[in-house]
Amino acid sequence: MSGDDASRGLGARFAAAARGARPSKEHLRLLRSPAGKCPSCQAPGLKRYRRPDGTNVSARLAQTALVYASVPRDTIAECPSCGAQWPVFAEGPKALEPSPDVSVEVIETERSYEVDHVEPLELDNLGGMGSMKHTLTRTQEWTQTLEVNTEKAKTEDATSGADIPGIGTFSRKTEEAVKSTYSITEETRKELTREFTFEVPAHTKRNVSFIYRRVWQHGFARLRRADDATIEIPFRVAVDMTIDLAAQDTIA
Numbered sequence: 112m113s114g115d116d117a118s119r120g121l122g123a124r125f126a127a128a129a130r131g132a133r134p135s136k137e138h139l140r141l142l143r144s145p146a147g148k149c150p151s152c153q154a155p156g157l158k159r160y161r162r163p164d165g166t167n168v169s170a171r172l173a174q175t176a177l178v179y180a181s182v183p184r185d186t187i188a189e190c191p192s193c194g195a196q197w198p199v200f201a202e203g204p205k206a207l208e209p210s211p212d213v214s215v216e217v218i219e220t221e222r223s224y225e226v227d228h229v230e231p232l233e234l235d236n237l238g239g240m241g242s243m244k245h246t247l248t249r250t251q252e253w254t255q256t257l258e259v260n261t262e263k264a265k266t267e268d269a270t271s272g273a274d275i276p277g278i279g280t281f282s283r284k285t286e287e288a289v290k291s292t293y294s295i296t297e298e299t300r301k302e303l304t305r306e307f308t309f310e311v312p313a314h315t316k317r318n319v320s321f322i323y324r325r326v327w328q329h330g331f332a333r334l335r336r337a338d339d340a341t342i343e344i345p346f347r348v349a350v351d352m353t354i355d356l357a358a359q360d361t362i363a
């Protein structure tokens with residue numbers, strides 16, 4: 112089978128999955144390369160996918176699976192290496208809408224603690240004649256998740272959520288500003304390690320619970336447009352993980 116036949120086959124499979132919509136020439140070239148090479152600079156790997164107003168589209172959906180029925184027809188691919196943009200679909204728009212001129216201020220509000228999970232442990236020294244000493248290490252990996260709540264976005268004239276014109280772009284601006292404030296890159300992973308020492312007295316059973324809590328920093332981005340209108344978009348970002356201890360003793 113020649114390369115052209117393979118390409119036609121892939122294009123037809125794409126069109127069948129996308130209910131008749133054909134891929135663009137550029138996107139077909141990317142799909143044909145197993146490493147997902149950029150059609151401009153040949154850089155491999157996942158590209159960024161967005162709609163013209165900047166709303167994110169799942170990269171895995173748009174690039175690695177042939178499930179194009181659910182990919183919006185105006186999705187634009189962008190190479191993170193060279194910045195090239197191209198339409199995913201043959202009839203799609205060629206580039207993102209120019210970003211409106213806005214300034215963004217990140218304002219922090221409260222912190223909250225959310226129980227992630229609880230790990231129970233029993234230290235049984237009921238039959239012991241002397242005290243029992245234990246040192247335990249707990250390690251937990253966590254992700255610096257960011258959530259931008261566009262549904263709760265509001266303007267001074269009380270327009271809210273999806274009704275705000277250009278909300279996709281403002282949401283993207285908020286995401287960029289918050290990520291830079293908290294030094295978050297895509298899926299920043301952190302690791303927490305703590306050591307605990309227990310001394311359980313004789314004839315005692317101690318039921319210990321390690322309580323893992325995610326620490327959320329809440330706040331909002333205040334975006335000011337060139338015409339001086341402001342938009343506020345709330346966010347929360349996971350900034351830390353804590354481990355607390357609860358213990359209860361049973362005495363024989």
Ligand SMILES: [Zn+2]
Nearest residue numbers: 149152190193
């Ligand atoms: Zn590229």
